[in-house]
Amino acid sequence: MIQERSKQIVDATKITTYENILFDLDRKQDSLTWIIEKNYPKYYQLKHESKIISVAGIQKKLNENTTLLEFFVSDNSIYAFTISKKEIKVTTLHALELSKDVEALRAAIIAKNTIVFKTISYKLYGQLIAPVKDKIKGDQLIIVPDGSLWHLNFDVLLTQNDLSYDPKVLSYLLKEYAVSYASSANLLFAPSKSGLQSEKRQECLAFSFSDSEIIDAKTMSLATLRAANYDLPGTRKEIKAISDIIDGQYYFGSQAIEANFKKNASQYNILHLALHGDVDNEHPENSKLLFTKGNDTIEDSYLYSHELFAMNIPAELTVLSACNTGSGKIAQGEGIMSLGNAFQYAGTKSLLLSSWEISDQTTPELMRLFYTNLKAGMHKAKALQQAKLQYLNTANINRTDPFYWGGFYLVGDSSPILFKDDTMVYWVMGLGVLIILCIGVLWYQRKRRSAW
Numbered sequence: 001m002i003q004e005r006s007k008q009i010v011d012a013t014k015i016t017t018y019e020n021i022l023f024d025l026d027r028k029q030d031s032l033t034w035i036i037e038k039n040y041p042k043y044y045q046l047k048h049e050s051k052i053i054s055v056a057g058i059q060k061k062l063n064e065n066t067t068l069l070e071f072f073v074s075d076n077s078i079y080a081f082t083i084s085k086k087e088i089k090v091t092t093l094h095a096l097e098l099s100k101d102v103e104a105l106r107a108a109i110i111a112k113n114t115i116v117f118k119t120i121s122y123k124l125y126g127q128l129i130a131p132v133k134d135k136i137k138g139d140q141l142i143i144v145p146d147g148s149l150w151h152l153n154f155d156v157l158l159t160q161n162d163l164s165y166d167p168k169v170l171s172y173l174l175k176e177y178a179v180s181y182a183s184s185a186n187l188l189f190a191p192s193k194s195g196l197q198s199e200k201r202q203e204c205l206a207f208s209f210s211d212s213e214i215i216d217a218k219t220m221s222l223a224t225l226r227a228a229n230y231d232l233p234g235t236r237k238e239i240k241a242i243s244d245i246i247d248g249q250y251y252f253g254s255q256a257i258e259a260n261f262k263k264n265a266s267q268y269n270i271l272h273l274a275l276h277g278d279v280d281n282e283h284p285e286n287s288k289l290l291f292t293k294g295n296d297t298i299e300d301s302y303l304y305s306h307e308l309f310a311m312n313i314p315a316e317l318t319v320l321s322a323c324n325t326g327s328g329k330i331a332q333g334e335g336i337m338s339l340g341n342a343f344q345y346a347g348t349k350s351l352l353l354s355s356w357e358i359s360d361q362t363t364p365e366l367m368r369l370f371y372t373n374l375k376a377g378m379h380k381a382k383a384l385q386q387a388k389l390q391y392l393n394t395a396n397i398n399r400t401d402p403f404y405w406g407g408f409y410l411v412g413d414s415s416p417i418l419f420k421d422d423t424m425v426y427w428v429m430g431l432g433v434l435i436i437l438c439i440g441v442l443w444y445q446r447k448r449r450s451a452w
Contacts (some may be wrong), residue, residue, distance in 0.1 A: 007056065009146065011044050017266050020082075021219070025194075028062050032323050035302070051186075052188050052450075053185055053186050053189075053190070054188060055083060055088055057189065058185050058189060059083060059084075059085055059086070059088075062083070062085050062317060063138075064137070064138060065086050065137070065138030065139055065140050066084070066138050066140040066141075066142060066273075067082060067083065067084045067122060067135070067136045067137050067138060067141055067142070068081075068082070068083040068084075068142045068144065068182075068185060069081070069082050069083075069132065069136065069142065069143050069144070070083070070143075070144035070146075070185065071128075071143075071144065071145055071146045071149050071186050072146050073098070073147035073148070073149065074235055074452040076095070077092055077093070077386070078092070078093040078094070078095055078098065078108050078128075079091070079092055079093070080092075080128070080131070081133050081287050082135040082136060083130050083185075084135070084136075084137040084138070085137065087135065087137070088363075089129050089135045090396045091135070092134050093127060093128060093131055094127065095124070095127040095128065098127075098147075098148055098149075099147070099406055101120055101123065101124055101137070102124070102148045102149065102151050102152045103148075103238045104116070104120050105117065105120040105121060105149070105152070105156075106151060106152075106355070106356070108120060109156065109401070109402050109403050109406060110339075110356055110403060112401045112403050113209050114156075114165050114167060114401070115165070115400065118158060118162060118165070118170070119224065121156060121157050121158040122157075122158040122160070122161050123159040124152070124157055125158055125173065128149075128154075128157075129154070129157060129159075129173065139176065139177055139178060140177065140180075140379075140381060140382070140414070141177040141178070141179045141180075142179075142180050142181070142182055142188070142414070143179060143180070143181050143182075144181070144182050144183070144185060144188075145181065147399075151355070153355055153402075153407065153409055154173055154179050155172060155173050155174035155177070155179045155385070155406065155409075156172055156173070156174065156402045156406040157172070157173045158170055158171050158172060158173075159171045159172075159173055159175075159176065166400075167392075167400040167401045167402065168392050168393075168395075168397070168400045170442075172212060172238045172402075174385060174387065174388055174389065177385075177413075178379075178381040178382045178384070178385040179381065179410075180350075180380070180381040180384075180409075180410040180411070180412075180414045181409060181411045181412075182411065182412065183341070183344070183411070187344075188412065188413070189397065196279045199271045201267055201268050201314075201315075202247075202248055202249070202267055202268050202269070203246050203247045203248045203268065203269055203270060203376070203419065203420065204242065204246050204247065204248030204249075204250070204268060204269070204270040204271075204272060205248055205249055205251075205261075205264055205265065205267070205268035205270070205272070206239045206242065206248060206249070206271075206273075206274070207250075207251045207252070207256045207260075207261060207271040207272070207273050207274065207275060207291070208235035208236050208238065208239050208249045208250075208251075208252045208256060208274040208275070209235065209252075209256050209274070209276060209290060209291060209292055210273045215404050222414040227275055235274035235275075235321075235360070236252055236274075237360070237364045238274045238321065238363050238364045238367055239252070239272065239274060240364070241364040241365070241367055241368035241371075244317060244366065244368070245371040245372055245375050246270070246371055246375060246419065247366070247390070247420070248268060248270070249264070249268075253292065254294065255292070255300065256291055257291050257293075257294040257301065258273075258291040258294075258299040258300070258301055258303050259294070259298070259299045259301070261273075261291065261303065262299075262311065264305075264311060264327035265311065265313050265315075266311075266314060267425040268315060269315060269317070269417060270315060270316060270317050270318075270319070270417070271317070271318040271319065271348075271365075272318075272319045272321070273289060273318070273319065273320050273321070274321050275289045275290055275291065275320075275351070275375060276289070276290040277289055277290070277320065277339060278290065278302075279338070279339070284338070284341075285304065285305050286304060286305070286306070287304070287338070287339050287342075288302040288303055288304045288305070288339075288341065288398055289302070289303045289305060289320075290302060290425065302442075305339055305341070305342040306342075308339075308343060308345070309342055309345050311346045312346060312347055313343060313346040313347050313348050314347040314348070314349075315347070315348045315349070316349050316350065316413075316417050317348070317349070317350050317351070317352065317380065317414075317417060318340075318343045318348045318350075318351050318352070319351075319352040319367075320339060320340060320343070320351065320352070320353055320354070321352075321354060321358070321363060321367065321408075336450050338353065339353075340353045340411055344411070344412060348412070349412055349413040349415075350380055350410060350411065350412035350413045350414065351410070351411045352370075352380075352384070352408060352409075352410055353408070353409060353410075354407045354408055354409075354412060355407045355408075355409065356403070356407045358407050358408070359399070359403075359404055361399065362391070362395070362399055362404045362405065365391060365395075366387055366388070366391055366405060366408065369386070369387035369390045369391060370384055370387040371383075372387075373386050373387055374416070374417055374419075375419055375447070377416055378416060379414045379415055379416045379418070380410055380413075380414045380415070380417070381410050381414040382414075384408065384409075386408050387407050390407070390410075391404075391405050392405065
C-alpha cells in the first residue's frame with residue numbers, strides 16, 4: 001500500500017482494497033487476542049499485561065522484618081541490590097571464581113566433605129553476604145539469584161571461620177535468617193488474577209511412588225493413614241509423617257497414576273508429591289515426574305513440564321520432594337528452568353524443592369517438622385527454617401551434615417497457610433454432647449415425677 005501511494009498516479013481502487021484487507025486482518029487479530037484472553041488467561045497475562053513493578057512498589061509489599069536481596073551477575077562483576085521497607089542500596093561484589101566455587105560447594109555437600117565445605121562456604125559468605133550484611137533489615141531474607149547463584153543454597157553458608165568440625169554447631173546463615181527465593185521481584189509481587197484464589201479447597205493432596213510397591217493399593221484419606229501401624233516403604237513413610245498433622249487425600253501404589261493427579265490437582269491447597277523426578281537440562285520442557293504405570297490409554301505415567309503449562313493448579317504450596325526437582329538449566333532472565341517453574345506457571349503460589357537427592361531416612365522427619373510449623377501458623381520460610389534447626393538439634397550425630405537437610409528450599413510467596421480450625425469442630429461436638437446430657441437428665445426427672 002505504501003508503494004502504491006508513492007506512485008505518481010495512485011490507483012484508488014487498489015488503495016481501497018489494501019485498506020479493506022488491513023482492516024480485516026486487524027479484526028481477526030483482535031478476535032484472536034480475545035480468544036487467547038478467554039481460553040488461555042495465564043498466557044495472555046504473561047504476554048500482554050507484564051507490568052514492571054517499581055522499587056517503591058516493592059517496598060510497599062515488604063514488611064519491616066523483610067529484605068529483598070537481588071543479584072545481577074555479569075561477565076566481570078556481581079551487583080547486589082538490597083531493598084528493605086525504607087532503604088535501597090546497590091553494592092558491587094567481587095567473586096572471580098563464582099561458578100567454580102558454587103559447583104565445588106555442592107560437590108562437597110553431596111560428598112559430606114566437611115573440610116572442603118567449611119572453606120568454600122565461608123569464602124562465598126564473605127564474597128556475597130558479608131558486604132551487604134549491614135543493609136539487611138529483619139530476619140526474613142528473600143533472594144533473587146542470577147546465573148550460577150541459582151545452584152547455591154544460601155542458608156548453608158557459614159558466617160564465621162568455625163574451628164569446630166561438628167556440622168551441628170557450625171555458624172550457618174540459616175541460624176540468622178529465614179531464607180526464601182524468587183525468580184524475580186515482578187513475579188513475586190504481581191497481583192494474582194485468578195478467581196480460584198478465593199475458592200475453598202481441601203487441605204492436602206499427596207502422591208507417592210515406589211518401584212517396590214506391588215500391592216493393588218487404593219486411595220486413602222490421610223486420617224486413615226494416620227491410624228496405620230505397619231511398616232511403610234520409603235516415600236510412604238514421608239506421607240505418614242504428614243498425615244499426623246494435616247488432612248487430605250493420599251494416592252499410592254496402583255492409584256498413584258497421572259490421571260488421578262490431573263483430575264484432583266486443582267482442588268487442594270497443598271500438593272505433596274513424593275515422586276521420582278527426571279530432569280532434562282538440555283530440553284527443560286521434557287523434564288518430568290514419574291507416576292505409577294497404569295492401564296490408561298491416554299496418559300503415559302509421565303507428567304512433563306510442558307503438560308503442566310496447560311494445567312490449572314492454584315495451590316498455596318506444592319512440595320516436590322523427588323530428587324533434584326529444583327535443579328535444571330539456567331535461562332537468562334528467567335532463573336532455573338526446573339519442574340518448579342512449570343508449577344508456578346500453572347498457578348502455584350509457592351514451591352518447596354530439592355537441590356539434590358535427599359535421604360529417605362531424614363526427609364520424613366524434616367517434612368513432619370515443616371508441616372507442624374506451618375500448622376502452628378508460621379509463614380512458609382520460617383516454617384522451613386525452624387524445621388531445619390529443629391532437625392539439627394535432634395538428629396542422629398551421623399546425619400547432621402548439610403547433605404541431609406540443606407537441599408530443600410522455598411520459592412515464591414512465603415505467606416502462612418490458613419488451615420481449618422479444628423477447635424470449632426470440638427466445640428460443636430462438646431456442645432452436642434452437653435445438649436444430649438441435658439435432655440437425658442430432663443427426661444429422667446420427668447419420668448420420676450410421673451412415677452410419683
